[in-house]
Amino acid sequence: MTGSQAYVFRRCCLSLLAAAITQGLALACLFPLLSAFIHAEAAREVAMWLVIMTILSLLTLVLRWYGQGFEYRGQLAAATHELRMRLGEQLRSMPLTTLQSARAGDINALLLGSVDENLNYMLAIVNQLLLAIVTPVVIALVMLLVEWRLGVSLLLIFPAIALLYRWRRPAFARTMQALAEANQQTSADIVEYVQGLAVLRTSCQQAERTSALRQRFQHLQQIQTSAHRGGAKPGAVVASVVELGLQGVLIFGISGVVVGAWDIAIVATMMVIVVRFSEPLATFVSYTAVLALIDTALHRIDELLAIEPLPVHQPFEVPTTYAITFEQVSFRYADEAEAVLDRVDIALPEKGMTALVGPSGSGKTTITRLLMRHMDPQHGRVCIGGVDIRCIPTRELNRLISVVFQDVYLFDDSVLANIRMARPDASDAEVEQAADAAQCLAFIQRLPQGWQTRLGDIGGRLSGGERQRISIARALLKDAPIVILDEPTAALDTESELAVQRAIDRLVQDKTVIVIAHRLSTIVGAHRILVVENGAISQQGTHNELLGVEGRYRALWKAQQSISLK
The missing domain is CATH 3.40.50.300 (P-loop containing nucleotide triphosphate hydrolases)
Structure with a gap:
């Protein structure tokens, strides 16, 4: 993505980042709001925190609306078109021997599938990752100011998630690479089969080529099954770790209330926040598969764009005779x-x-x-x-x-x-x-x-x-x-x-x-x-x-x- 579309995309990502921060601050307002409500403090104070929370929530909606506007304002389609035009220009200028060595289906898969995988998922994944990471981190940082021990216990969950992410990423990358290659080969085989169907019929080879194409479909199914299985088990592990970690934080907070160390309003707020963010945190590592898919698509696009056209030597000359x-x-x-x-x-x-x-x-x-x-x-x-x-x-x-x-x-x-x-x-x-x-x-x-x-x-x-x-x-x-x-x-x-x-x-x-x-x-x-x-x-x-x-x-x-x- 280059030019004006890249600039707009960066602005949308910054807007989504700001939305994740303001959402965290809005939820952090629950601490003073519930404290004032539980302790029956002045209605003015309760109203003040309610107004602040409402303003932050509205600001979050506006920022998220602007950030996601990259899609509905047509910029996503424009960026996809721009990237395809760059790839088309690269195909036009690259050495023809290099181009002729590629199968038509491979190029078709690159121009359609890889471009879509690269751009269509990117903004959605950015939004989900910000919600899963930035907003909980903001809340945990605010918690440090309210009760540092609970804040530290919340922050300790993130290193565990990061370690699990690093554990699964190489495996997901390999699986997504194999899946992308299988999709590309299958697309190429389909194009080749359709273009050569007349020859196959006249040479009585249709059954053999159909069998080969069926085997390609079965191979693709096996890789897809492997990818799904490879994502299910670690996803369950991460969900369990997150749930246990958050429950541990709640137990820690409740025990503090029981011994009279902390205000019950803090723990009540923690319960609301845990329910709100347990699912985004638990599904964070499952985004690894999509990130690996995007990374594979980017790698294939970069490989094509990296092919140098044949250079034109200086000084330029145009012949006037034609021996x-x-x-x-x-x-x-x-x-x-x-x-x-x-x-x-x-x-x-x-x-x-x-x-x-x-x-x-x-x-x-x-x-x-x-x-x-x-x-x-x-x-x-x-x-x-x-x-x-x-x-x-x-x-x-x-x-x-x-x-x-x-x-x-x-x-x-x-x-x-x-x-x-x-x-x-x-x-x-x-x-x-x-x-x-x-x-x-x-x-x-x-x-x-x-x-x-x-x-x-x-x-x-x-x-x-x-x-x-x-x-x-x-x-x-x-x-x-x-x-x-x-x-x-x-x-x-x-x-x-x-x-x-x-x-x-x-x-x-x-x-x-x-x-x-x-x-x-x-x-x-x-x-x-x-x-x-x-x-x-x-x-x-x-x-x-x-x-x-x-x-x-x-x-x-x-x-x-x-x-x-x-």
Whole structure:
């Protein structure tokens, strides 16, 4: 929580603290009030203490009303929104390799569950803790002035509660950590199961995955049961300690009255106060579970916020030409022992098409990710127009590159909005022009609401070829000088492939183009073909040049030609 919301939250906590103090003082007024009443002193004195007690009680109500206003005045919702926006901004700026390593359900659990656990319970717990601690302490301190021995006996209860709290906190913390992890994993499994349901049905794996999900639910139930059991026993112990302690104080006070050492009004007041505060004191340690839950949620949020975005080096530069070079680039993923790329040198000409071919896992996709700066190489540098991309501001680098992925992601929004997100300030006419160039108009006109038709989750209302053409329309509208094509026609039927290929031909005119290709027939006309093997460039040249020499490219070409002939 930052900014104005943090300031308001602190003021609300201070208001609740003041309310707890005034409530303690109001109850402490029972000492002189009951003393004056029992001893039949002047009505004026009884009335005076009654008025003081009433004023303090009203002040307590006002302070508590203001303190709890953080919720009903909308500040809690605003603070929750603010924290989610901070987390969203962090997701936007963090290295994409780090983000891609997380499961969608994990992130969903963090943005929804952890934020709610952090803020929704916090103010309520603050209020309950103040009532359970501050108010009784104030009364005990006042008792020191009235009868110090009873005051000391009351204060001795608090160290016992503190020791019990310290005893239970580590166990509660471990249990809440396990519970949070189980909730997060279960959420991730549910999202994964729902998203993959179509694949599971066609592959006859639905029963197996359902069984695995059921086991996850059972594991979550076991942890929840353990958490409840772990809280019940110490809660009963603390309640017993508090009750015995308060009863001991009462017995001590009554014995003082019997021997004539103390005024009966003091003990009568003590009886009222003991009844009032036995329950809050007894339930104090049970708040440990909620505190542990909040602490776990805060820890998970802090872990995400602590991830540093990729730094932009000074001085900032923006290239004016768009040739691409990789200079002695080496890269290794954190969870892999061997480098994916090892001292790679590449020069991609401006306004030319360069194709990357090679076996799966050879490093083709890593090359494009490094160019888009999803991560930085451990050695060497990547340049656009002679400018190290680490010196290009992130927004400018994103503006320079358009990507057409093999697996297109469309949002559950209108056709118009899905294309326009490439350039939000584009007019309707410009969007329509891009869609026309991408061979989209015919199928858009067939949709129920035309341009306003919502495409469903991940664009589920469209075919694979139609989704690809929407993606190409985005890239055309963006009009970036560099285009990356990740095998956009690999999974399409012949008719869709022809339509997509015509759209690509429009897209790549006068652009610096990088194509990741598995079907070599699609990159015969490339200006340069790079064969990537074992983290290095093993061959490079045109199609005819590479066919003329023995090597991986010619072997791949012959293999694909023999398959197509069959």
